[in-house]
Amino acid sequence: MSYVADVAALTQKDLRVELRARDTLPAMLLFVLATLVVFHFALPEGTGDDAAYGLLWVAIVFTALLGLARAWVPEHEHGVLDGLVLAPCDRSAIWLGKSLATLAFLLAAQAVALPAFVFFFAPLDATAIAGALLADLGICAVGSLMAAMAAAGRARELLLPLLFLPLAIPLVVGGVGAAISPEGGRYLLLLALYDGVFAVLSWASFEYVVTES
Amino acid sequence: MSSTAASAVRSLPVIAALAAGLMGLAILLSLFVAPEDADQGISQRIFYIHVPIALTTYFCFGLGAWKALLLLWRGDERYDLESYVAIHQGTIFGLLTLITGAIWAKASWGVWWTWDSNQLVLFLTLFLFYCAYFMLRFSLEEGARRSRSSAVYALFGVVLIPISFLAIRLAEDFIHPTTFTREGPQMTGTMFTAFCVSWAAVTLLAYVLYRVELTGKRLQSDLRELREALQ
Amino acid sequence: MTGGEYLAAAYGVTFVLVLVYVAIIAAKLVRLQRETAELLELVRRRESPELAPAEMTRA
Numbered sequence: 224m225s226y227v228a229d230v231a232a233l234t235q236k237d238l239r240v241e242l243r244a245r246d247t248l249p250a251m252l253l254f255v256l257a258t259l260v261v262f263h264f265a266l267p268e269g270t271g272d273d274a275a276y277g278l279l280w281v282a283i284v285f286t287a288l289l290g291l292a293r294a295w296v297p298e299h300e301h302g303v304l305d306g307l308v309l310a311p312c313d314r315s316a317i318w319l320g321k322s323l324a325t326l327a328f329l330l331a332a333q334a335v336a337l338p339a340f341v342f343f344f345a346p347l348d349a350t351a352i353a354g355a356l357l358a359d360l361g362i363c364a365v366g367s368l369m370a371a372m373a374a375a376g377r378a379r380e381l382l383l384p385l386l387f388l389p390l391a392i393p394l395v396v397g398g399v400g401a402a403i404s405p406e407g408g409r410y411l412l413l414l415a416l417y418d419g420v421f422a423v424l425s426w427a428s429f430e431y432v433v434t435e436s
Numbered sequence: 437m438s439s440t441a442a443s444a445v446r447s448l449p450v451i452a453a454l455a456a457g458l459m460g461l462a463i464l465l466s467l468f469v470a471p472e473d474a475d476q477g478i479s480q481r482i483f484y485i486h487v488p489i490a491l492t493t494y495f496c497f498g499l500g501a502w503k504a505l506l507l508l509w510r511g512d513e514r515y516d517l518e519s520y521v522a523i524h525q526g527t528i529f530g531l532l533t534l535i536t537g538a539i540w541a542k543a544s545w546g547v548w549w550t551w552d553s554n555q556l557v558l559f560l561t562l563f564l565f566y567c568a569y570f571m572l573r574f575s576l577e578e579g580a581r582r583s584r585s586s587a588v589y590a591l592f593g594v595v596l597i598p599i600s601f602l603a604i605r606l607a608e609d610f611i612h613p614t615t616f617t618r619e620g621p622q623m624t625g626t627m628f629t630a631f632c633v634s635w636a637a638v639t640l641l642a643y644v645l646y647r648v649e650l651t652g653k654r655l656q657s658d659l660r661e662l663r664e665a666l667q
Numbered sequence: 668m669t670g671g672e673y674l675a676a677a678y679g680v681t682f683v684l685v686l687v688y689v690a691i692i693a694a695k696l697v698r699l700q701r702e703t704a705e706l707l708e709l710v711r712r713r714e715s716p717e718l719a720p721a722e723m724t725r726a
Binding site for chain 3: 463477478481489528531532535540645648649
């Protein structure tokens with residue numbers, strides 16, 4: 224049970240840091256709303272709802288990137304990661320804690336963005352929302368690993384989108400498909416498959432990424 | 437250099453000669469011996485170079501991921517270079533797949549690019565993914581952290597291949613239905629022979645280039661070590 | 668363009684790209700050779716410091 228306790232403590236630490244500093248979440252919220260407004264002008268008159276669903280997914284992925292780019296910054300600025308790696312807990316717990324904290328931010332951003340999307344553009348049904356939730360899991364699982372890799376590099380803000388976007392293509396396909404296809408269930412299955420496979424892979428490989436060099 | 441590596445280097449000229457011979461035979465078979473396709477005419481012969489290159493790309497990425505897995509598993513730093521060189525080969529052959537694929541698309545469908553072709557879209561995704569691999573590598577300091585992170589990213593690549601393929605197949609029905617396919621009439625025996633010989637030739641060529649580049653890289657790191665020892 | 672020209676283009680691109688690759692490898696080989704020569708000179712100078720540098724490169 225100590226694994227669960229470690230993860231809970233790490234997640235709590237991130238949430239508490241965010242509550243105190245308010246660095247990430249307000250930026251994500253403002254960004255996603257501003258993007259939706261920009262999209263209103265980017266979509267020509269008479270474009271169907273389908274195009275709006277596609278743009279919603281662009282907004283979600285980029286908002287997530289904004290949050291992920293900040294994810295490991297506090298650890299890096301204060302050298303906390305070295306301490307965490309040396310701590311007597313399983314290293315994958317660090318990844319899981321970070322993923323859960325990022326997931327909390329992303330869900331909070333979507334709690335604002337999805338109603339705003341419905342208000343401004345087009346309705347969302349249950350399948351579309353389920354698709355968004357499943358895609359969030361994948362984004363946070365893969366994204367926090369990629370962010371940890373990028374954080375060690377010289378150009379970390381530049382590197383993360385390059386590493387993450389090709390991996391996010393199946394998530395966008397799944398999310399958009401769940402929103403607009405009459406057979407949304409198949410896309411939910413794709414998202415669930417993606418989440419399962421990449422969560423296990425990220426969980427297993429995180430300890431190699433934080434090896435001290 | 438260990439004795440197995442030395443013997444592999446000695447066998448390299450033999451493999452290179454074999455690759456050259458097979459490549460000549462493959463060109464002869466696919467351009468002159470194989471019968472003309474009734475449907476597509478002469479441009480169907482692009483098949484004999486495009487498809488073997490595409491399969492070789494998968495082979496290189498697979499090899500790179502396998503070496504990455506060995507690195508993480510056994511912790512032997514020698515696999516880092518092998519994984520990197522295999523992925524480098526894969527990226528070059530991936531670029532060739534995209535170019536020959538575009539030429540074939542233009543010849544048979546009249547457009548340079550079509551999102552209808554799952555294979556082309558998949559290759560574009562993979563090409564972007566592995567370009568990011570090089571960005572990651574060049575941005576990290578040389579050392580254990582770089583080799584481990586690159587290995588993890590390379591492993592993500594091979595897992596991404598089937599999932600992307602599935603996603604692209606699913607995406608077809610909301611983007612637009614497939615109108616073109618490359619499923620022509622059944623291949624005749626000679627056509628199939630020409631294809632297999634071409635495949636073997638391109639795979640051997642890739643393997644020879646892989647060994648040459650790897651030897652060069654090893655030589656470079658040996659020389660650096662020698663310089664440090666001398667100074 | 669005719670089908671034959673496209674066919675020639677596909678094979679030609681492959682050929683040229685492989686040649687470019689060989690050229691890059693050759694450039695690297697030249698650099699390796701230069702580095703080896705430098706190291707060799709270093710070793711020789713260490714073994715016989717009284718020799719003039721010009722004679723060493725000829726040797």
